[in-house]
Amino acid sequence: MAKLNMVQAINLALDEMMAEDPSVVVLGEDVGVDGGVFRVTEGLIEKYGEARVIDTPLAESAIIGTAIGMALAGLKPVGEMQFCGFSYIMIPQLEGHGSRYRARTHGQFHVPLVMRVPYGGGVRALEHHSESREAALGHLPGVKVVIPSGPRNARSLMRASILDPDPVVYMEPKRSYRAFKEEVPETPETIEIGRAQVVQEGTDITVIAWGAMMHTTKKAVEEIRQARGASIELIDLLTISPMDTETICASVRKTGRLAVVQEAPLSFGPASEIIATVNDHALMHLEAPVKRVSGYDVVTPYFSRENLFMPTVGRARRGIEEVLDF
């Protein structure tokens, strides 16, 4: 057991996978000599050489486009889009080709690649560095979108993403990179992609969050427990798409109440999809309207205002209590 932060945990997963499988390569801007602007790929070039840890020219479409070619020929590329705001350039290649080779050839070709996308606000960054656009990516059939919330599941989810036979967008909550450390077991673990995790069982209300919002939500849940002793079931979504219908609906059937906390803008976000899913499968179990605590439908403001626009512990607590008190 070692106590690691999320940067170290992702680095560990990459290191383990590169050691186990010579077909795993890492590519992106500054991922080699520099070790990545967040140091997630630090030390890999020294261990595995510049043929497997590739400092690419500065071109996001080419990073994913060449990764698709590599994957078609049997490599397992892990590409980095330096920031979420630069990742939209990857969508034409992802939607146009990465997600389609399997369907296009009925499985003869497939594209086992991972694209790492550091995302989210709260780090006082420049424009384009603070968005949460998981919904835009989750809308693409043939693409899996996953988001870890802490060091331990960051490691296991990266391992699962590299082992997965399809394109996986692995979104990294920048705010959680170095925010806290966790025990990460010696033996590698994997998480099944497409599965949410019940991190705390409860009977009064289901609360769902992911990424950096997990940390915020945990604090809100603890405050409510201490204040009024409510029994809260907390779910870490982990996979945005394909979303885990069963875990969400089983929990709502049990608790009868639901609140979702998301950093992304309100409209067309994963929270909306969660509510639609509950509507399809567990509507009659609901005892209160579902609450979305979320970002707003505004262009992400510069950092002087960003904290006003992100869900906070207080907003999450008020949202959850609103459902409990209905």
Add this chain to the structure above:
Amino acid sequence: MPKKELDTFSVSYLSILDEDGNVDKELEPKLKKPELIELYRQMVWARRTDERMLKLQRQGRIGTFGPSTGQEASQCAVAFAMKKQDWFAGAFREHGVRLLRGETLTRQLLYYNGHEEGNINDGAANPRNLPISVIVGAQPLHAVGLAYAMRLQGENETCAVTMMGDGATSEGDFHEAMNFAAVWNLPVLFVVQNNQWAISVPRSKQTKSATIAQKAIAYGMPGVQVDGNDALAVYAAAAEALDRGRRGEGPTLIETVTYRLMMHTTADDQYKYRTKEEEELWWRRDPLVRFRGYLEAKKIWSEKDQEALEEEYRLEIEKQVKAFEEMSGWKPDAPFDHVFGTRHERIEAQRREFLAEIAKEAARG
């Protein structure tokens, strides 16, 4: 000295068999008799299948497609220079390459009749042919990745060939692919079939560059313009570029100057933007006529051979069209099988609903 010349560049043009049938003996590739005949047969096969597909489209028996007539030398001669282990990442007008690398007409008809099954490499089809890329200019990047993988996996004798049209050279991905291939010194052959028209936009409105070949210079790789209706020149340029790649000397750009003799696709009317006179000029440069003249001058091809070939192909085309039209029993829910390589209940639930719904639709009559 405030200003000095750092470098100078030139672009070369290659022609071996000219419009009048003259051959440059110095440059003539050393192909054996059966090889020359095989290349010619492949070019005729591409033309005859193209003609037949156009008829089938007009009869409503297949959907929209983009004819390759006029570009057989640009396509077949490149494929002829490739080795079996080489990858091909093409667009949607390279029937000549695909047929030469083992794809059947039946399969092309399936594709153009809306079946993904037409993308499956089976039978003699080379497993290293990537399926058609409809998005213009996206696939060169895949070729670069394929070549990278080959080198990492120790297949140093394997090249990746990617093909596109003149319109694709305005796309960002084309330039990114050229740049990455050159920086990584990979065995990638970029073949731009400059067929003068990107739907209705002429080559002159596509780029201010005097040639497309010269774009290679900026990326630090050789670029050559060839007479794209001269099968010998295309073959010689492609063979040399592939040899360079196999020797570890990096990528090459070849611009084949040719002409799309037909419409962009069967949904296009080319006379909205160009004249019949212009087309007639290029019909006089028909690559098949020119190459046949070369074979006849060598006394290795005759009118009798041509008649026998036409009859052989007529029968083969009938057979393959029949095979296509007799195919049935398509699995309606196949798209659910191929979203992911792993099973997900969310997808399976939608499959069940889909199957129930289409059963109800069928019952409605």
